Amino acid sequence: MNEGAPKTVVRGLKDVAAAETRISFVNPMGSLYYMGYNIDDLVGRIIYAEIAFLFIHKRLPKQKELNKFSKALVAEMKLPDAVVDSIKATPRDCHPMDVLRTEVSHLGEYDPDGGEFSEAANNRRAIRLMAQVPTIVATLHRSREGKETPSPREDFGFATNFLYMFRGSPPDMDETEVLHRLMILHADHGFNASTFAARVTASTNSDMYSAVTTAIGTLKGPIHGGASEKVMNMLNDIEVEERVDEYISGLLDDHKKIMGFGHRVYRVEDPRTKHLRGIVENLCHRPRTSSLYNRCLLIEQIVHDRKKIYPNLDFYAAVAMDALEIPKEYFTPFFASSRISGWVAHIIEQYEDAVLLRPSSDYVGEYGKKFIPIGER
Ligand SMILES: CC(C)(COP(=O)(O)OP(=O)(O)OC[C@H]1O[C@@H](n2cnc3c(N)ncnc32)[C@H](O)[C@@H]1OP(=O)(O)O)[C@@H](O)C(=O)NCCC(=O)NCCS
Known part of the structure; x- marks a missing residue:
């Protein structure tokens, strides 16, 4: 037994590479790549759904593929009635991130793919989560305003529907452009804390809803997405x-x-x-x-x-x-509504890597303390 043998601790895991990834590269010298594309070449030239497609399919879509993918996202935006009722029943003064965390976990109970763990089932879950996280956020805001959430419109794209359902009125062209840029810029960022947390949960072969719930709890912190x-x-x-x-x-x-x-x-x-x-x-x-x-x-x-x-x-x-008239307590939920595309891509990549993420620690406590039974303490 090597009691006390010190291990090298990398405080905060700074500069430690915990796995390989192909999803995004955060270059310390000031550039960011999504699946090999510099974001400077993407922002303003593509819409958010293209990034979501890129993360799932590992390539950019052709126009027809994008149309189909956007329609699939919009079609998945509807929440189970029990989740809508639960959102409406949450205490008014709890933070929207608390509701988002709980309701994503709740969604897991209604997963139409049940316990199936195939690649196809995980891709379907990924699309549902990308579609339904924004709907939870919109539904909460509308219900706290005492208003109904409009149903998504087939003539609107996915991101436009999100803001439409959140505010109750469609964004104008300038707002839509801002929305896409914002969502693209929030979509992924290497092994940030919430993504890493999601990957730790996924590394145990736990389900995607559990991994996203972990990520939301992590994103909430004020030195991360908060x-x-x-x-x-x-x-x-x-x-x-x-x-x-x-x-x-x-x-x-x-x-x-x-x-x-x-x-x-x-x-x-x-x-x-x-x-x-x-x-x-x-x-x-x-x-x-x-x-x-x-x-x-x-x-x-x-x-x-x-x-x-x-x-x-x-x-x-x-x-x-x-x-964009988003109240400040919904800023982090908006962040989550975009980062969900990165989270699900990382969760799938972690499933493919198939290794348990389980670091060690340097124990600096005591050894051999004399045990005293409770009645004698
Ligand atoms: C993001 C963040 C957590 C990175 O932290 P980190 O890599 O652990 O770096 P540290 O917190 O150790 O900071 C290193 C140095 O920069 C300073 N620093 C870092 N962020 C700072 C900030 N936002 N304001 C003032 N000083 C800051 C620290 O005080 C420290 O200075 P010191 O060496 O003189 O003590 C940290 O910059 C932070 O808390 N920022 C504010 C919260 C935020 O905006 N989060 C969103 C991140 S995308």
Whole structure:
């Protein structure tokens, strides 16, 4: 027995490669690839459903294939009645991410493929989850507003239906364009914490609903997907551009983290930021957006000057979602509604890898303590 033999601990698993992947590559030098395509070549030129297809089929679709795939997604958006009833019965003050986590787990009880674990069944589940996660989010929002959720329309694409069902009115052309860009930019990002968590669950050959439930619980945390809501809290607290310097400098002086900044992998600016900054700049004619954007630019400058760190995905995404009239407590559920395409692709890839993800640890506790029965303690 090698009691106490120290093991090398890589704190936070920083730079540890836990598996091979072909889904996305996060290049520390500031680029991001989806299945080999640089996102700079995709954003603004494709729609979200193409990315979802790419992740499942490992290639981009032809037009006819895309039409069929989009129709299949829209057709799967309907939730089981019991899930709709359960969403409507949730306490009004619990966070939408709590409801999303519970209801994805609940969906697993109504899986039409039952216990079947074939590749075909998992592909069908992947499509259902990509379709139904957004519907849970839309249904919750509508029911909390005291309104019915409209049924998806066959003449709308998948992403358009999502915003239509969420808001109750169809997005205009500019909003639809923003929506696709936002969803594409959120779709995948290497072995981020929620994706890794999903893969750990999948690595035990557990089902896809369990793995996605794990991912949602992980995404919720404020230093992961929960950051965008915190960004909006900060921007609202700051109120006016004149207060930015005092507010941000105060946080940094107190060694507090600025939400929406910093990244585990990127050593330079996150390659998604320039797209999001551009999206927000183009939306500055909208009420609120221009003032929020100006606050963001000032924050970015101060944080970079003081800490040499850059905004991440969540910083400008918060303002873009606000411009789409998405309330801030739904920012992370919106993130999940796009990241679901990456999660299911990673879960399938993990099933294919067929290895249990089970690290070891360096035990630093005691040995040989004298046991005292409960009555004598
Ligand atoms: C994303 C994040 C968790 C990465 O963390 P990490 O790789 O473990 O890096 P660390 O937290 O150890 O930070 C390294 C250094 O940068 C600083 N730093 C990192 N993010 C910072 C932030 N948002 N604000 C201020 N300082 C920050 C740390 O204080 C630390 O400085 P030090 O070396 O002087 O102590 C971290 O940057 C963070 O918490 N950001 C805010 C939350 C957020 O926006 N999350 C979304 C991520 S996409």
